[in-house]
Amino acid sequence: MTTRRPIDDPLNAFCAHATAYLSGAAAGPLAGLRFAAKDLFDIVGHVTGAGNPDWLATHAPAVRTAPVVQILVDSGADMVGKTHTDELSRGILGENVHYGTPTNPNARGHVPGGSSSGSAAAVAGGLVDFALGTDTGGSVRIPASFCGIYGMRPSHGRLSLAGVVGQAPSFDTIGWFTRDAGLLARIGEILLGVDLRHAPRPHHLVIASDAFAIAEPATKAALTPAVEALTALVDSSENCPVSQTVPLSEWTAHQRAIQGREAWNTFGEWIDQTNPRLAFDIADNFIRGKQVSDAALVAAREFQAARRVELLRMFAEDTVLCLPTAPFPAPTIGQPRSTMWTQRNAISTLTTISATAGAPQVSLPLGAVDGLPVGLSILGRPGADDTVLALARALAR
Amino acid sequence: MTTRRPIDDPLNAFCAHATAYLSGAAAGPLAGLRFAAKDLFDIVGHVTGAGNPDWLATHAPAVRTAPVVQILVDSGADMVGKTHTDELSRGILGENVHYGTPTNPNARGHVPGGSSSGSAAAVAGGLVDFALGTDTGGSVRIPASFCGIYGMRPSHGRLSLAGVVGQAPSFDTIGWFTRDAGLLARIGEILLGVDLRHAPRPHHLVIASDAFAIAEPATKAALTPAVEALTALVDSSENCPVSQTVPLSEWTAHQRAIQGREAWNTFGEWIDQTNPRLAFDIADNFIRGKQVSDAALVAAREFQAARRVELLRMFAEDTVLCLPTAPFPAPTIGQPRSTMWTQRNAISTLTTISATAGAPQVSLPLGAVDGLPVGLSILGRPGADDTVLALARALAR
Numbered sequence: 001m002t003t004r005r006p007i008d009d010p011l012n013a014f015c016a017h018a019t020a021y022l023s024g025a026a027a028g029p030l031a032g033l034r035f036a037a038k039d040l041f042d043i044v045g046h047v048t049g050a051g052n053p054d055w056l057a058t059h060a061p062a063v064r065t066a067p068v069v070q071i072l073v074d075s076g077a078d079m080v081g082k083t084h085t086d087e088l089s090r091g092i093l094g095e096n097v098h099y100g101t102p103t104n105p106n107a108r109g110h111v112p113g114g115s116s117s118g119s120a121a122a123v124a125g126g127l128v129d130f131a132l133g134t135d136t137g138g139s140v141r142i143p144a145s146f147c148g149i150y151g152m153r154p155s156h157g158r159l160s161l162a163g164v165v166g167q168a169p170s171f172d173t174i175g176w177f178t179r180d181a182g183l184l185a186r187i188g189e190i191l192l193g194v195d196l197r198h199a200p201r202p203h204h205l206v207i208a209s210d211a212f213a214i215a216e217p218a219t220k221a222a223l224t225p226a227v228e229a230l231t232a233l234v235d236s237s238e239n240c241p242v243s244q245t246v247p248l249s250e251w252t253a254h255q256r257a258i259q260g261r262e263a264w265n266t267f268g269e270w271i272d273q274t275n276p277r278l279a280f281d282i283a284d285n286f287i288r289g290k291q292v293s294d295a296a297l298v299a300a301r302e303f304q305a306a307r308r309v310e311l312l313r314m315f316a317e318d319t320v321l322c323l324p325t326a327p328f329p330a331p332t333i334g335q336p337r338s339t340m341w342t343q344r345n346a347i348s349t350l351t352t353i354s355a356t357a358g359a360p361q362v363s364l365p366l367g368a369v370d371g372l373p374v375g376l377s378i379l380g381r382p383g384a385d386d387t388v389l390a391l392a393r394a395l396a397r
Numbered sequence: 398m399t400t401r402r403p404i405d406d407p408l409n410a411f412c413a414h415a416t417a418y419l420s421g422a423a424a425g426p427l428a429g430l431r432f433a434a435k436d437l438f439d440i441v442g443h444v445t446g447a448g449n450p451d452w453l454a455t456h457a458p459a460v461r462t463a464p465v466v467q468i469l470v471d472s473g474a475d476m477v478g479k480t481h482t483d484e485l486s487r488g489i490l491g492e493n494v495h496y497g498t499p500t501n502p503n504a505r506g507h508v509p510g511g512s513s514s515g516s517a518a519a520v521a522g523g524l525v526d527f528a529l530g531t532d533t534g535g536s537v538r539i540p541a542s543f544c545g546i547y548g549m550r551p552s553h554g555r556l557s558l559a560g561v562v563g564q565a566p567s568f569d570t571i572g573w574f575t576r577d578a579g580l581l582a583r584i585g586e587i588l589l590g591v592d593l594r595h596a597p598r599p600h601h602l603v604i605a606s607d608a609f610a611i612a613e614p615a616t617k618a619a620l621t622p623a624v625e626a627l628t629a630l631v632d633s634s635e636n637c638p639v640s641q642t643v644p645l646s647e648w649t650a651h652q653r654a655i656q657g658r659e660a661w662n663t664f665g666e667w668i669d670q671t672n673p674r675l676a677f678d679i680a681d682n683f684i685r686g687k688q689v690s691d692a693a694l695v696a697a698r699e700f701q702a703a704r705r706v707e708l709l710r711m712f713a714e715d716t717v718l719c720l721p722t723a724p725f726p727a728p729t730i731g732q733p734r735s736t737m738w739t740q741r742n743a744i745s746t747l748t749t750i751s752a753t754a755g756a757p758q759v760s761l762p763l764g765a766v767d768g769l770p771v772g773l774s775i776l777g778r779p780g781a782d783d784t785v786l787a788l789a790r791a792l793a794r
Contacts (some may be wrong), residue, residue, distance in 0.1 A: 054494075097451075097674050269678050272734045277494050281672050283680030337669045 007081050011103040013122040014230040015039050017056060020046045020066065028076025029190060033129040033183075036122050038115075040089060040134055041066045041081040042163035049166045051085040051115070053098050054276035066163030068132065068174055068191060075190050080128060082119025083231035087282045088267055089134060089167045091115050092142050092344050092351075093331065097279040101333055107372045110330035113143030116175070120147040123177040130178045130187055136167045137259055138326075138351030141177030141377065144363040146330035148373030150184040150396075151177050152389065155382045156358035159191060171255075171355045175365040181364065181396035188389045196393070199386035203235040203318040210241035210248055211323035214349055219328055219374045226376045230322055230395050242321065244310045247348050251307060254300035255352040260289025261297050281337050304356050311357045312381065320391060321327035321379045323350060325363040329372035353379065360385040360393040404478050408500040412436050414453060416568030417443045419462065421763050425473025426587060430580075433519045435512075436479040437486060437531055439560035447562045448482040450495050451673035463560030465529065465571055465588060471746070477525060480515025484679045485664055486531060486564045488512050489539050489741050489748075490728065492620050494676040498730055503545040504769045507727035510540030513572070517544040520574040527575045527584055533564045535748030538774065541760040543727035545770025547581040547793075548574050549786065552779045553755035556588060565659035568652075568752045578761065578793035585786040593790070596783035600632045600715040604778040607638035607645055608720035611746055616684040616725055616771045619764035627719055627792050639718065641707045645746050648704060650751040651697035651702040657686025658694050676753055678734050691724045708754045709778065717788060718776045720747060722760040726769035738794045750776065757782040759789040 007014055014036065016217045020043040024031060039049045042062035049056040065073075073079055084102050086094060094117030102121035104112040116133025120143030123131045133140045135153040144151025152175050159174040166172045176191070178184040207227060212220050223371055231237045242248060262297045264286055270276075271286065278286070291298075315321065327346045335343070354361040359382050363375035378395075380388040404411055411433065417440040421428060436446045439459035445454040462470075470476055481496050483489070491514030492498045499518035501509040509518045513530025517540030520528045530537045532550040541548025549572050556571045563569045573588070575581040582593050604624060609617050628634045639645060661683055667673075668683065675683070689697075712718065724743045732740070751758040756779050761770035775792070778783040 046675060097672060275676050275678050275734050275737075277674045278677050278680060279672050280668050280675050280680050280683075283675060283677050284684060287681060287684050295534075337672050340672075 007127060009127060011105060011125045012100050013083050013102045013118040013125065013127060014081040015049055015084055015099070015118070018043070020044045020079065020082050022069070022073045022079040024073050024076040024077060024078045024298070028074065029186065031076030033077045034080045034084045035077050036070060036081050036119055036128045036131040037069055037079060038085050038119050038133045040085055040165040041069050041132060042125045043069065043079070043082065045180070046082070048165055051087040051089070051096055051099065052276060052278070054274055055088065056363055058274055059303055062163065064163060067160050068144060071191060083122055083131060086115035086117060087279055089115040089136060089139060089165070090263065090285055092138055092347055093340060094143060095333065098141050098277070104147050104330055107146065107330045109371060110332055111146065113146035113330060115139040116143050120149060122179055123179060124149050128182055128378060130176055133163060133175050133177060135173050135175045136171045137255065139350055140177065141325050141351060141363045142310040142347060144177055144365070145325035145373065145375030147279065149177050149179055149366040150181055150365065150392070151175060151363045152188060153354060153361045154192065154385050155360045158385060167266055168259040170258055170262060181393040184362070185389045185393045188385060192385050194386040196386055196390045199390035200318070200384070201322040202387055202391060205231060205234045205237035205238060206314065206318065206319060206321045207239045208242045208321055208323040209239045210243050211350055211353070214248065214346070215324040215327045218369045219367070221312060221325055222374050223324055223370050223376045226364070226366035227322060230378070233391065233394055242311070242353055244314065246307070251352045251356060252345060252348045255348060255355055257292045257296050257300040258304065260265055260285065261292040264289040281340065307356050313383045317381065323353065323377050323379065325375035325377040326350060329369045329374050358382045360388050362388050364392055364396060403542045404524060406524060408502060408518045408522045408524065408526060409497050410480050410499045410515040410522065411478040412446055412496070415443045417439070417476065417479050419470045419476035420493055421473040421475045422471050425471065426583065427469060427501065430474045430475030432469060432474050433478050433480045433516055433525045433528040434466055434476060434631060435482050435516050435530045436563040437482055438466050438479070438529060438585050440476070440479065441480070441632065445562055448484040448486070448493055449673060449675070451671055452485065455555060455671055459560065464557050468588060473498060477784055480519055480528060483512035483514060484676055486512040486533060486536060486562070487660060487679050487682055489535055490737060490742055491540060492730065501544050501727055504543065504727045505755055507729055507769060508543065510543035510727060513537040513540050517531065517546060517548070517574050520576060521546050527573055527580055530572050530574060531561060532570050532572045533568045534652065534745055534752055537574065538722050538748060538758060538760045539744060540721035541574055541762070542772030545762040546574050546576055547578055547762065547789070548572060548760045549581055549585060550751060550758045551589065551782050552757045555782060558669065564663055565656040567655055567659060569598050578790040581759070582786045582790045585782060589782050591783040593783055593787045596787035597715070597781070599717040599777070599784055599788060600636035601713065602628055602631045603711065603716060603718045604634060605639045605718055605720040606636045607640050608671045608747055608750070611645065611743065612721040612724045615766045616764070619766050620773045621720055623761070623763035623792070624719060627775070630788065639708070639750055640712065643704070647746045648749045648753060651700040652745060652752060654689045654693050654697040655701065658689040661686040662750050672693050674714070678737065691730065696752055712778045719784060720750065720774050720776065722772035722774040723747060729742045755779045757785050761789055761793060
């Protein structure tokens with residue numbers, strides 16, 4: 001039986017309304033470790049708040065704990081609290097107008113990234129050993145990059161979303177953060193049910209030239225040594241664009257159409273009934289999603305399907321891809337909405353690749369620009385979660 | 398020197414953040430009376446909150462008191478507090494998701510109407526003798542009707558909007574509420590600088606048949622005795638539609654286009670900079686306004702100008718018009734957003750008439766449906782504020 005230790009949270013990472021605590025099993029591979037879960041994960045007896053006070057006020061306490069949380073507790077880890085999220089998971093910077101912005105301990109004055117903002121801050125600041133987040137359009141990968149920690153987005157569909165507030169089913173995934181690649185891999189073994197000793201080793205590396213071209217020059221330069229080290233771990237590598245026919249800049253509009261429309265499907269009825277308080281940009285985003293026509297939705301799905309075919313064709317079984325997780329380090333807090341929109345668009349030009357492919361992606365904190373972390377990502381074929389985790393661990397060594 | 402008496406506010410009519418108080422001049426026509434001002438009016442030393450906590454947080458205290466408030470204080474009335482408004486004055490029902498809904502003392506469980514919700518509730522509940530509001534698209538007339546009190550919207554441009562948070566300059570007006578027609582008229586004399594003993598007497602009454610046809614049958618029936626009493630005060634009357642060429646139901650879309658676009662002009666820059674918390678329906682409404690094209694705006698202005706010409710042609714100098722203030726009594730609190738939208742649309746089909754014409758309109762609490770107040774309105778030509786106030790006073794006797 002673990003003794004409950006209160007969280008001292010100078011980072012505004014944890015939700016005040018959900019002081020949930022689940023003691024880990026006495027014995028288990030994660031015994032002695034502490035973790036947190038984004039406030040989208042159900043914890044029995046607590047209301048899941050989803051980053052919006054009116055969501056919190058209009059929902060009942062969860063009647064069971066999300067299975068993915070339970071697996072970790074059963075493996076010995078203590079669940080010590082729930083962490084802030086961007087409002088209804090619909091943000092990428094980590095600023096929540098209701099609950100404030102979690103502190104980025106590795107880039108003070110800069111956003112932590114979102115929407116799994118509190119989980120990333122709590123891990124980066126050492127408040128917990130690891131944390132759960134969700135990633136629909138980059139919500140684990142971006143805060144991992146901005147906060148200088150490891151973040152894993154598994155293959156789409158690989159982990160159960162039961163007991164988790166979803167957003168856009170075509171892209172929703174559960175992910176996790178750690179400060180080291182070993183623990184990132186260990187949690188993957190537990191959650192995914194794999195043994196990384198048997199993970200297929202990739203032979204070929206595609207360095208995504210178009211993705212690197214989108215990154216700011218300083219970010220690209222900061223990641224170059226890590227790319228070279230990664231190259232040394234595989235038999236062959238090449239510079240090659242991800243986009244075979246249509247530039248990445250065009251991918252995002254289709255991603256946004258599908259994700260926006262699905263997000264309205266998820267939250268629209270509640271919004272209509274509740275008329276909740278929302279940050280203006282969140283409301284604006286919902287309305288854009290609502291306004292996506294049936295024809296535009298069909299066209300976007302066809303576009304994504306075609307891109308996915310191209311991606312899978314490019315990725316042989318033994319191939320992985322590397323790219324910058326984000327085009328730049330964490331922006332400063334409190335940008336005007338127009339700037340936020342531009343930044344968001346640039347970010348999603350890179351994050352859309354794995355969302356489009358349903359592919360696993362690990363972000364590794366292997367660079368810095370003027371002292372601000374930037375992440376390098378390794379992306380594998382859908383299902384090759386073990387390969388990318390094992391490669392990330394090898395690269396980190 | 399008046400002693401400051403604290404407001405006991407069981408109605409949630411007053412803003413907790415602005416316990417403003419201005420003692421009235423010792424002698425004056427309003428000496429001994431207490432009034433409140435909607436939280437859009439500047440009071441020196443206090444931040445004007447405008448119904449939104451982020452507006453409150455991002456603005457400095459007012460450096461002077463709005464002239465219209467000062468006139469009343471100089472006339473002897475005590476300004477005892479600031480009252481709740483719909484968020485940024487952009488609502489008609491009186492529900493504010495941040496500060497709650499002021500209680501309608503004459504229709505418990507029903508909305509007070511808005512956006513001058515707290516002012517109407519404070520007057521209806523006897524907390525003050527009179528109160529200031531603003532009326533862009535019905536924000537004095539509708540709460541007057543719903544709360545069973547008198548409400549005056551003067552001719553557009555008649556009172557200075559200095560020191561008042563505006564919304565849509567083409568329609569913004571300052572108005573006031575009372576529990577009796579005598580005080581309504583007296584305040585009109587002071588603010589408008591007129592002497593009602595010399596007010597031109599109207600000879601002809603137009604009973605707006607299309608407006609009454611829009612009202613629910615029970616509301617129409619409840620107002621019939623008042624219409625008959627009004628008829629007895631003039632030499633001649635006729636049933637006649639307001640809309641000569643285009644039905645009233647088409648007027649509202651053009652009103653909404655101009656008002657929405659102007660409201661975005663007023664608040665858009667602040668919204669972009671601040672990314673404030675807004676109720677979803679308020680954000681939605683702003684975005685609709687933002688999306689009004691230049692061509693649609695020009696077309697709407699041309700449409701309104703044509704309607705205004707028709708209205709002025711119909712109104713000879715000696716003519717007034719009567720109509721139901723609202724199509725129904727106050728709806729119950731907490732309707733879903735879709736219902737709110739339908740109700741709002743029906744309401745604005747009637748309120749758009751004076752907004753289109755720039756005409757003065759008084760709402761009188763002269764009917765009830767199942768115990769819920771409904772108002773009868775008298776509308777005059779632009780500039781005939783004295784005529785409608787004098788006629789309202791005569792009718793109330």
